[in-house]
Structures are given as C-alpha cells and as structure tokens.
Amino acid sequence: MAGNVQTFPPVERQLIVFDFDWSLADQDSDRWVLEVLAPKLRKKMKELKKEVQWTDLVASCMQELHEQGGTREQIEDALRLMPVHPAMIRGVSSLKSRGKTTFFLLSNANIIYITTVLKSKGLESLFHEIVTNPAEWDPSGLLKVRRRIDPSGPQHNCKVGCSPNMCKGEELDAFLKRHGSEFDRIVYVGDGSNDLCPVLRLRKQDVVFCRRYRGLYSLIKPYEEEGRLPCGVQYWTGAWEAEALLDEL
Numbered sequence: 637m638a639g640n641v642q643t644f645p646p647v648e649r650q651l652i653v654f655d656f657d658w659s660l661a662d663q664d665s666d667r668w669v670l671e672v673l674a675p676k677l678r679k680k681m682k683e684l685k686k687e688v689q690w691t692d693l694v695a696s697c698m699q700e701l702h703e704q705g706g707t708r709e710q711i712e713d714a715l716r717l718m719p720v721h722p723a724m725i726r727g728v729s730s731l732k733s734r735g736k737t738t739f740f741l742l743s744n745a746n747i748i749y750i751t752t753v754l755k756s757k758g759l760e761s762l763f764h765e766i767v768t769n770p771a772e773w774d775p776s777g778l779l780k781v782r783r784r785i786d787p788s789g790p791q792h793n794c795k796v797g798c799s800p801n802m803c804k805g806e807e808l809d810a811f812l813k814r815h816g817s818e819f820d821r822i823v824y825v826g827d828g829s830n831d832l833c834p835v836l837r838l839r840k841q842d843v844v845f846c847r848r849y850r851g852l853y854s855l856i857k858p859y860e861e862e863g864r865l866p867c868g869v870q871y872w873t874g875a876w877e878a879e880a881l882l883d884e885l
C-alpha cells in the first residue's frame with residue numbers, strides 16, 4: 637500500500653475534516669504542554685488516565701500547574717513550540733488555495749490550545765469551523781477547560797465508544813445539518829480511536845486518511861478487511877505522505 641497513491645475523482649465541493657492531535661499536528665497538545673512545563677503532572681496524567689475522564693483530567697492538571705506557578709505565557713510558549721510538520725502545512729495550504737474545499741476541525745483538545753498552535757503556524761484562517769472543548773483564561777492566568785458536553789446535562793447516545801465529552805460522529809452530522817449542503821466528497825483525516833465514530837458515518841464516495849499504528853488504525857483494520865468500512869481508506873505514517881494524498885484532492 638505504501639507509496640501507492642491513488643487519484644481521486646474530481647469534485648465540485650468537498651469537505652475536509654481534520655482531527656487535531658497527531659493528525660494536523662504532529663503531537664498531542666494536552667500531553668505536550670505538560671511534557672514541556674511539568675513532567676510530574678505529565679506522569680500523573682498517565683497514571684490517572686483510566687480513572688478520570690480525559691477533559692476533566694486536563695482541567696485538573698491546568699489547575700495544579702497554575703497552583704505551582706505556571707503562567708499563561710509559559711503555556712502559550714509551549715504551544716508555539718509544538719510541532720506541526722512543514723509538509724502538513726504545505727499540504728493544507730495548497731489544498732485551501734485550490735478553492736472548492738471547506739475545512740472543518742473536530743478535536744478533543746480545546747479551543748485555546750488549537751487557536752494558539754494554528755496562529756503560531758500562520759494557519760489561523762485555515763478552518764471554516766472548529767468544534768472542540770471550550771476553554772478560557774481567567775484573569776489570574778488559569779486556563780479553564782470544560783467538556784463540550786456538560787456532565788450535568790443530557791449526554792450523547794453514542795454506542796461506538798466516543799468519550800463522554802463529545803461524540804465526534806454526532807458533531808459531524810450536526811455540522812452537515814448546519815451547513816445544509818451536500819458535499820460531493822468528505823475527506824476525514826484522523827488517527828485516534830475517537831475518530832472511528834465519524835468515519836463509520838461516511839459514504840462510499842468519501843475517504844478517510846488514517847494515520848498508521850495509532851488507535852484508529854487498529855480499529856479500522858478489521859472493518860476494512862471484512863468489507864464493512866462505508867468509505868474508502870488511505871493510510872499514511874509521516875506528514876509527507878499525508879501531503880501527497882492532499883495533493884491528489
């Protein structure tokens with residue numbers, strides 16, 4: 637499969653949906669910030685991952701970092717250092733410049749992390765819409781991160797295995813409803829296990845660009861092998877391979 641880039645049929649209007657961590661970006665933002673600023677909190681995050689809902693865990697790590705004297709400037713600096721591969725930046729910028737493609741970011745990170753990283757790479761106007769967890773700086777410099785779906789209200793009904801804070805499949809459907817338009821093709825770029833749900837809602841003319849050797853890859857393989865995947869699939873490992881795929885769209 638490697639290096640075997642297919643050409644995709646030409647379309648009038650297409651939607652490209654990007655996951656953020658390890659898909660558009662070449663790192664995981666929640667972990668990265670703590671790896672740069674507070675390795676002990678990074679370790680704690682690893683230890684508590686199974687017990688505490690991820691968004692809540694990020695929020696409590698931010699609280700602790702703040703109590704230890706971590707500042708907004710330090711967090712922003714760490715985010716500005718976070719790798720987004722130049723090949724990925726080239727690929728998305730070129731696709732955007734060719735017109736006809738709507739860019740939608742669907743992520744389990746948070747809006748402050750995402751917009752800070754995008755801005756640092758000159759990508760602040762890439763996406764037409766970003767759906768993620770809300771976050772804001774309070775005046776003391778604490779980053780307050782919340783789940784997109786408030787834990788005290790109605791929860792999503794996803795049976796595929798999305799995290800309680802957000803069902804990416806429901807969010808993709810809601811986006812398509814909001815925009816009320818038919819896209820000739822949807823391209824989904826993802827790597828994580830929570831990207832499976834939206835991928836299973838794609839159509840046969842759509843395609844997933846799945847990053848190898850991560851959560852989505854192991855989940856999608858049996859679907860592909862048993863012919864149960866509703867869409868096409870292309871695999872990539874390095875961002876340069878994703879760029880080659882983007883260049884074919």
Ligand SMILES: [Mg+2]
Nearest residue numbers: 655657658828
């Ligand atoms: Mg990801």
Ligand SMILES: [Zn+2]
Nearest residue numbers: 794798803833
């Ligand atoms: Zn879901």
